[in-house]
Amino acid sequence: MRKQPIIVATLKIKTDEGDFVARYSSAGLARLDFPTTKTKGAATAPAAHPVAGWHELTTRAVRQALQGRPMEAPPPVDLSGGTAFQRRVWAALRTIPAGKTETYAHLAASLKKPKAARAVGGACGANPAPLIIPCHRVVAAQGGLGGFSGGLHWKRKLLGREAEEN
DNA sequence: ATTTACAATATGA
DNA sequence: TCATATTGTAAAT
Numbered sequence A: 001m002r003k004q005p006i007i008v009a010t011l012k013i014k015t016d017e018g019d020f021v022a023r024y025s026s027a028g029l030a031r032l033d034f035p036t037t038k039t040k041g042a043a044t045a046p047a048a049h050p051v052a053g054w055h056e057l058t059t060r061a062v063r064q065a066l067q068g069r070p071m072e073a074p075p076p077v078d079l080s081g082g083t084a085f086q087r088r089v090w091a092a093l094r095t096i097p098a099g100k101t102e103t104y105a106h107l108a109a110s111l112k113k114p115k116a117a118r119a120v121g122g123a124c125g126a127n128p129a130p131l132i133i134p135c136h137r138v139v140a141a142q143g144g145l146g147g148f149s150g151g152l153h154w155k156r157k158l159l160g161r162e163a164e165e166n
Numbered sequence B: 001a002t003t004t005a006c007a008a009t010a011t012g013a
Numbered sequence C: 001t002c003a004t005a006t007t008g009t010a011a012a013t
Helices: A051-066 A084-093 A104-110 A117-126 A152-165
Strands: A007-015 A018-025 A028-033
Touching: A007 A051, A018 A051, A028 A051, A051 A152, A084 A104, A084 A117, A104 A117
Parallel strands: none
Antiparallel strands: A007 A018, A018 A028
16 A cells, blocks of 8 residues: 555645645645645636635635744645654644743653654654644754754744734 | 664754 | 764555
């Protein structure tokens, strides 16, 4: 069996920051990408499909995330692909409230693997749906920002927004 | 099958 | 401040 979800639809999400690209599998949102690469040939929504409903939720959730506000109605996320360790990391990420940050070390400790901070970073990078899963709220221990796929500037912007709201 | 690199951190020098 | 061991994955060899 495939390790990765089978994508059944690819839709654009228009925001003030650009067009995000959401990919859906039969189980829910399978991947969310930042508006890089000019958002070329994405689009096309199969008419009668539950995807249409999810996309509405995703669109709202992404816009809320960009405003640094907690999402009230996140879409279902398909977490196929990914190892058991990564799923635990993602689940832990979902428990971080908006406006707060966690450190890689503390997350690793929560997973009872206090030395796996770096592995946690790896899991964050493998996160299929940034923003929906708040991987941007994870920072380095000594006050550093750490890194971020798709551009550190996003992480800065998001954290700045959330800090403002809090 | 082994090695290397990564969104890290703690420790020892 | 710099070097190193540690931990889970993915990618390269």
